[in-house]
Amino acid sequence: MWLSFIALTSIVPAVLQAFRERARRDAVFWITLASAVLGPLAWLTVHNALSWQTSFAATLWANIAVSLALFALISAVFDQAWRLGPLLAGYLLLLGIGAVIWQDAPGEPLQAVPSDRAWVIAHIAFGVLTYSLVTIASIAAFAAVQQERTLKRKQPSLLVRHLPSIAHCERLQLNLLQSGWVVLGVGLVTGMALQWQESRQLLLFNHKIILTLAAFAVISGLLAAQRWGGVRGRRAGRLMLLGYLLLTLGYPGVKFVSEVLIG
Numbered sequence: 160m161w162l163s164f165i166a167l168t169s170i171v172p173a174v175l176q177a178f179r180e181r182a183r184r185d186a187v188f189w190i191t192l193a194s195a196v197l198g199p200l201a202w203l204t205v206h207n208a209l210s211w212q213t214s215f216a217a218t219l220w221a222n223i224a225v226s227l228a229l230f231a232l233i234s235a236v237f238d239q240a241w242r243l244g245p246l247l248a249g250y251l252l253l254l255g256i257g258a259v260i261w262q263d264a265p266g267e268p269l270q271a272v273p274s275d276r277a278w279v280i281a282h283i284a285f286g287v288l289t290y291s292l293v294t295i296a297s298i299a300a301f302a303a304v305q306q307e308r309t310l311k312r313k314q315p316s317l318l319v320r321h322l323p324s325i326a327h328c329e330r331l332q333l334n335l336l337q338s339g340w341v342v343l344g345v346g347l348v349t350g351m352a353l354q355w356q357e358s359r360q361l362l363l364f365n366h367k368i369i370l371t372l373a374a375f376a377v378i379s380g381l382l383a384a385q386r387w388g389g390v391r392g393r394r395a396g397r398l399m400l401l402g403y404l405l406l407t408l409g410y411p412g413v414k415f416v417s418e419v420l421i422g
Contacts, residue, residue: 169198177245285346296335300399303328370409
């Protein structure tokens with residue numbers, strides 16, 4: 160429990176740093192972001208020392224750690240991306256609270272994987288990477304939607320003033336969505352390869368597969384609409400959030416139902 164609270168509190172400075180006067184991408188930003196990455200990473204290191212944990216809490220902490228690490232890389236590459244830090248960290252803080260609340264939910268640890276089952280490791284890695292990329296893309300989409308609402312109401316809050324412009328949010332969302340679409344496609348292929356090894360079937364239709372395929376279809380449609388239909392703004396943001404909702408229901412959502420509600 161103490162390690163969970165350390166991991167949780169390590170994210171708090173990344174949320175609060177935006178509210179300091181003249182916040183910018185400086186040493187304070189990088190220090191608070193590094194703290195937010197190291198806390199969940201320490202949790203994963205300790206709990207996965209003997210075998211990879213697949214519980215609901217472990218799934219949340221893995222996605223929190225990878226999302227924050229990816230965001231650090233993205234912040235170094237894209238000039239205005241760092242402004243999404245408080246919004247992303249605040250959302251991940253809520254996920255961390257959920258991980259603390261349900262940390263005792265049962266989960267089967269993944270035993271040592273033989274060489275001929277390397278598809279298991281690849282599938283898990285691509286799944287975590289996909290969800291993290293789409294998480295950050297969804298935060299960018301949500302920020303763009305909030306910016307549009309603020310322009311209409313003409314009453315920007317302190318958090319909205321800190322966010323990137325709509326153009327920067329949409330550009331970041333598109334770049335991350337394209338990467339997430341590719342990684343999600345590779346993840347589906349590795350999942351089919353794993354399913355073929357186990358049952359000689361490419362797809363075993365269950366809630367997770369159906370929701371993941373639906374998310375892939377929505378993301379594919381959004382990318383096509385943005386490229387050839389010129390879809391932008393609130394409509395694109397809502398489609399992005401719909402795709403993220405489907406992916407959330409298919410990935411941690413199914414695990415929550417099976418391990419927390421049923422288990």
